[in-house]
Amino acid sequence: MPISYLPYSSGIEFGTQYLTKEAAYFLGNIFSSNESIRNNGRLYWIAPVRYNYGYASELQIEQHLEFVKTMSAPMGAQTLSADVIRGTPLDSGKFRLPGFGSFFKSDGLESLVAAIPGLKSALFLSSWEVQQAFLVGVFDGRGSIDINKKNHSIRYIVLDCPTNDIGKFLFDVCTNAGFNCNYNEARDRLEGGKPRKPQLRIRNSDDFMMKVGLISPKRFSVVQESYMFTKSRYRINERSDILPGLKTIVGE
Amino acid sequence: MARNIIFYGPPGTGKTFLLQRLMNDYVDYSFDDQQIKDAFTRRSDHWMLVSLIMMQAKRKMKPSEIQEKIRQLALGIAVNVSTVLETHNTAASTLGVHRLAPRIFFEYSPGEWYVDLTRLIQYDVKFFEKYLPRCSVERRYAFVTFHQSFSYEDFIEGIRPTYDAETKAIDYSPKPGVLKTICDIARRHPEKEYAVFIDEINRGNISEIFGELISLIELDKREGTTSELSVILPYSKETFTIPSNLSFYGSMNSADKSIAAIDLALRRRFKFTPLAPDSAVLLSELEIAGVDARNLDGIDLIKLFDTINARIEILLDSNHTIGHAFFLKCRSYSDIANVIATNIVPLLEEYFFDDLQKIQLILNDLNSDGDQKSTAIYKHKELRVETYFDYVGEYLLDDCRQYYLSNNITQESLKQIYEGV
Numbered sequence: 001m002p003i004s005y006l007p008y009s010s011g012i013e014f015g016t017q018y019l020t021k022e023a024a025y026f027l028g029n030i031f032s033s034n035e036s037i038r039n040n041g042r043l044y045w046i047a048p049v050r051y052n053y054g055y056a057s058e059l060q061i062e063q064h065l066e067f068v069k070t071m072s073a074p075m076g077a078q079t080l081s082a083d084v085i086r087g088t089p090l091d092s093g094k095f096r097l098p099g100f101g102s103f104f105k106s107d108g109l110e111s112l113v114a115a116i117p118g119l120k121s122a123l124f125l126s127s128w129e130v131q132q133a134f135l136v137g138v139f140d141g142r143g144s145i146d147i148n149k150k151n152h153s154i155r156y157i158v159l160d161c162p163t164n165d166i167g168k169f170l171f172d173v174c175t176n177a178g179f180n181c182n183y184n185e186a187r188d189r190l191e192g193g194k195p196r197k198p199q200l201r202i203r204n205s206d207d208f209m210m211k212v213g214l215i216s217p218k219r220f221s222v223v224q225e226s227y228m229f230t231k232s233r234y235r236i237n238e239r240s241d242i243l244p245g246l247k248t249i250v251g252e
Numbered sequence: 253m254a255r256n257i258i259f260y261g262p263p264g265t266g267k268t269f270l271l272q273r274l275m276n277d278y279v280d281y282s283f284d285d286q287q288i289k290d291a292f293t294r295r296s297d298h299w300m301l302v303s304l305i306m307m308q309a310k311r312k313m314k315p316s317e318i319q320e321k322i323r324q325l326a327l328g329i330a331v332n333v334s335t336v337l338e339t340h341n342t343a344a345s346t347l348g349v350h351r352l353a354p355r356i357f358f359e360y361s362p363g364e365w366y367v368d369l370t371r372l373i374q375y376d377v378k379f380f381e382k383y384l385p386r387c388s389v390e391r392r393y394a395f396v397t398f399h400q401s402f403s404y405e406d407f408i409e410g411i412r413p414t415y416d417a418e419t420k421a422i423d424y425s426p427k428p429g430v431l432k433t434i435c436d437i438a439r440r441h442p443e444k445e446y447a448v449f450i451d452e453i454n455r456g457n458i459s460e461i462f463g464e465l466i467s468l469i470e471l472d473k474r475e476g477t478t479s480e481l482s483v484i485l486p487y488s489k490e491t492f493t494i495p496s497n498l499s500f501y502g503s504m505n506s507a508d509k510s511i512a513a514i515d516l517a518l519r520r521r522f523k524f525t526p527l528a529p530d531s532a533v534l535l536s537e538l539e540i541a542g543v544d545a546r547n548l549d550g551i552d553l554i555k556l557f558d559t560i561n562a563r564i565e566i567l568l569d570s571n572h573t574i575g576h577a578f579f580l581k582c583r584s585y586s587d588i589a590n591v592i593a594t595n596i597v598p599l600l601e602e603y604f605f606d607d608l609q610k611i612q613l614i615l616n617d618l619n620s621d622g623d624q625k626s627t628a629i630y631k632h633k634e635l636r637v638e639t640y641f642d643y644v645g646e647y648l649l650d651d652c653r654q655y656y657l658s659n660n661i662t663q664e665s666l667k668q669i670y671e672g673v
Contacts, residue, residue, distance in 0.1 A: 039347060058332060062319040065334055066363050073362035078347055083335035090347060100334065103347060 003129050008122045011109025012045050015075045019122050021133035022071045025243055026102065027119065028137025032170065034112055034162035035092040035101075043106035046092055047072075049141040049216070050082075050099040056218035063217045065100045067245030072102040079103075099141075113165045120169060124176060129242055131177055135212045136243060138170055143214075145205075145222045152229035156201040157208055167198035177211075180204040206251060213239055213248035220247050227251045254445075254471055254496055258453060258518075260504040261527035263599070264575020267503035269370070270527065271449050274501055275393055276369040278447050281307050281380070283387035285325060291383040292327060298336045300383065301327075303356060303367045312364040337365050344539045355540050393447040394434040398456030404463045407431050409487050426487035431465070438495045439475070446498045453502035458518050468494045470521050506571040507603075531558050534576040541583070549585035551666050556588070559670040560596070563614045564603075572603050589661035597630060597657055608632075608655040616669050627665040629658050 005018035012030070014023040029047035036045050049064060056064075061081075069079040079102040085095045095101065109115055123131055139159055146155040161167030164185050171183040180203040184196070202208045205223070214220045227234040231251035239246040259267045288304045305321045306313050315333040322331050339351060342358040354375035360366045372379060380387060396407070404410065412427045428436065431448060438446040459466070464483045467473060473481040475493040482493045502522065531554045538545040538553070545553045561573040578595045582588050597611065604610040609632070612618050617628035624631060632653040637644065658665065 044347075057323075058330060059316060059319045059323055062316040062333055066314055066316050069363050078345075080338055080347070080349060081332055081334040083332050084338045084349055088348075088350065090349070 003127050005130065006122050006126050008118075010119070011107055011115060013076060013105040013107045019126055019130055021130055021243060022075060024123070024126070024130045024134040025071065025137035025140075026075075026077075026104065028134040028139075029102075029141040030104070030137075031112055031119075031166055032138045032159055032161065033142060034166055035094065036106070037090055037092050037103075039089050043110065044090075044103045045106055045109070045112075047077075047102040047104065047137070047141060048092075048094065048099060049101070050094070050097045051218060052097065056098065056216075060216075060218040060221070061098060061100070063245070064215065067215050067243075068100070068102060070244040072104075075104070077102045077104045113163070116165065116169045120172065123173060131173070132212050133243055134173065135177060135208075136215060136246060138173075139202075139212075140215050140219070143219065145219055145226070146201075147222065147226060152226050154205040154223065154226050154230075156203060157205045158202075159200045160197040161200055162197075164198050167200055170200050174200065174202060179208055210248055210250045213237075213246050215243060215245040215247075217245070220249070223249060254474065255499045255501075256469060256471065256522045257500070257525055258502040258504055258522045259525050259527050260506045262507045262529065262571060262573045262575055263505055264577035264595075265527040265529055266533070266575065266577055267505070267527055268451055269577065271395075271451060271501055271503055273368075273370045274447070275391075275395065275449060278391065278393040278445065279369070280310065280390040280392070281384070281387050282390070283308060283384055287384055287386060289325060289327065294383060296329065298331045299340045299352075299354065299356070301331060302333060302336045303372060304384075306365070306367040307369070312360050312366050314363050315365065318365075342368060342371065342540060344536060351540075392437075392444055393449055394430045395449045395451070396430050397451040398453050398461065400455065400457070402456045402461055404460055405429060407461045408463060408465060409485055411487060426485075432485075432492070435492075435494055435498060438498045442495070442497055444497065446495075448498065448500050450500065450502040452505065453518075454504045454508060462518075465492070465494070466517050466521070468492075469500060471496075474498075528570070529557070529561050529573045529575050531576065534579055537576075537580050538582070543583055548582060548588065550663055551585050551588055552670065553579060553582065553588060555670040555673065556666060559616075559673050560614055562673075564600075567610050567613065568603060574599065585663050585666060588666055592629060592666070593657055593661060609653070611655070616671065625668065627662065627668050629661050629665050629669075631656055631658050 003021070005020050007017055008019035009017065010023065010027060014026070016023055026047045030045045033046065033048050035048055036043055038044070049068065051061065065079060065081065072079045079100055080090070081100045082095045082098055085091050085101055090103065123134055139157055143157055143159045146158050147153070148155050159170070161170060167183055167185070171181060174181045182201050182203065184199045184201075209223055214223070224234070224236070227249060234249055234251040237248045237250070239248055259270055261267060288301070288308065291304060292301045301322065302318055305318050315337060318333045322333070337357045337359075338349060340355050340357050341351060342355045345351065354372060356368050356371045356375065357365050358368060376382070380389070396402070405412070407429045409426050409428050409432050411424055414423045416423055434446055434448055462469070468481050468483065472479050474496040476496050480493060482491050484490070485492050500522070534557060535545045535554055557574070557576065557579060564573050574596055578591050579588065582591060600611045600614060601608065611630045612624070612628065612632070615629045617625055617630050619625055632655045634651060635654050636651050637649045641649065
């Protein structure tokens with residue numbers, strides 16, 4: 001059954017006036033990162049994808065980039081690898097790590113916090129597929145799979161949130177989707193130094209991976225490896241009907 | 253799928269360049285993984301590795317496919333394919349991403365990339381010789397240039413005496429021409445596509461060169477089709493057909509001859525594709541060369557080019573406009589002046605041989621009163637009868653103008669061409 005999309009004006013040039021799955025995916029990523037740059041007088045919102053050094057292979061990063069570019073190119077955005085971005089006016093200062101970023105021109109949106117009420121309302125009124133795409137976007141770029149090294153189980157799916165306002169918003173979206181999550185606001189470290197970032201944690205990762213899934217080949221493979229140890233069997237579902245390269249996994 | 257296409261247009265619109273680019277689609281470079289490793293060891297440029305992988309595959313590739321191949325080659329060096337493709341992209345970056353030479357990769361469709369062999373060879377003419385000396389090259393095309401002396405015997409078949417040193421006799425047997433040779437090869441390899449490239453197709457006598465084969469080149473008359481046509485060749489007496497896997501590409505200078513005058517038998521068997529002067533191509537090619545065509549030593553080359561062509565179209569027609577290729581090597585205003593002096597003005601003198609003042613109109617050398625500007629490029633001087641003749645008698649002699657090219661074309665002279673437009 002075809003999905004019907006809600007008219008929505010994000011303030012970012014997505015080439016559409018609706019909250020489509022693809023727009024939702026990139027909004028999830030943009031909000032989870034809150035990164036922007038000014039280039040030639042234009043403001044660009046960035047949807048970054050990052051991996052720690054040595055975490056993902058070059059092939060896995062390329063595969064991820066390809067899936068994302070399949071969505072971003074028709075939307076008029078440019079998706080560039082970190083090597084191309086690093087040290088140029090396009091660098092938000094965070095592209096020293098391997099990965100890539102998609103650059104979307106702002107169409108009036110200067111602050112993500114100001115857009116939260118409108119986006120929350122639009123998401124909650126949208127179909128499940130659109131909410132799913134948003135949640136994929138939230139964790140696909142900078143999320144991490146927190147593994148218990150002793151028994152290979154997944155403790156949490158974690159995201160370091162850029163600000164408390166955005167963190168609370170993402171927490172609300174996750175909770176509304178039925179996921180068991182907790183949100184730790186920014187706290188000072190006991191040992192001193194930079195304060196911890198606000199952190200969103202999905203507790204029931206099984207549920208998340210069954211209902212939402214991920215595009216990132218590396219992050220998905222980490223989940224799959226955990227299931228190999230912790231489940232008697234599992235089934236991978238290709239969900240390219242929702243987003244290119246999206247996979248969910250159901251374990252028993 | 254065979255095609256019959258003739259590209260036509262004024263001089264300098266890239267017809268021959270387009271044929272050369274199409275020729276690359278009919279060249280197979282075959283080399284193995286070891287040759288790639290050897291080449292990369294000799295020159296460890298990442299762009300070279302990526303281009304060799306794409307050439308070996310002979311098709312468009314996704315970055316992940318190229319990355320997977322690099323992993324298989326186990327070169328011990330990390331290569332980020334997306335970075336290489338983007339940095340050496342032929343397209344200009346709207347985000348100001350820095351580009352590096354050679355700019356040889358283009359994104360055919362989102363996520364699918366191709367290597368432009370024409371640009372690669374332009375960058376390094378001896379590329380294959382230097383880095384792939386052992387690669388086998390199969391050229392699945394024949395290239396000819398038609399001219400007044402080009403005949404049926406050169407193209408189809410003819411009697412060409414050859415001396416046999418063993419028997420000490422002269423052999424007068426019919427020898428195949430260019431088309432018959434490539435047809436025989438194409439027939440033996442129906443799984444591959446072949447082509448005949450004919451430059452300056454309108455310079456030859458088509459009826460004489462093609463002879464009876466003019467009927468066979470139609471796509472629905474080829475070998476194996478329901479309306480297959482065959483002829484018996486006059487010299488060898490062979491029954492001849494043209495295979496379905498052979499395409500014909502031609503180029504035609506529309507300024508030489510009106511397109512209406514081309515052999516009608518050829519017109520209906522070919523698709524005619526116009527190539528017009530394109531300032532967008534000029535802009536992008538100069539951008540690839542690191543030149544801003546809108547501000548080349550203060551000259552807006554794009555406006556200059558468009559203005560000249562607009563005036564030619566008004567005074568003559570679109571078949572005689574100036575192609576963008578003339579300006580592709582310009583890197584300074586003196587280059588532009590040189591192109592105007594050595595290419596454009598001689599061409600205009602040919603077009604307007606009976607009214608050279610029109611050249612002054614095109615170059616905006618005259619003011620609103622019709623007087624020559626001080627910065628004129630194409631100048632004139634009055635030749636007065638009374639100055640040169642003491643005696644005229646009954647001869648009716650009129651004063652006239654002598655036209656000549658200025659020997660000092662300045663930046664102001666060039667700017668004046670498009671001033672006020």
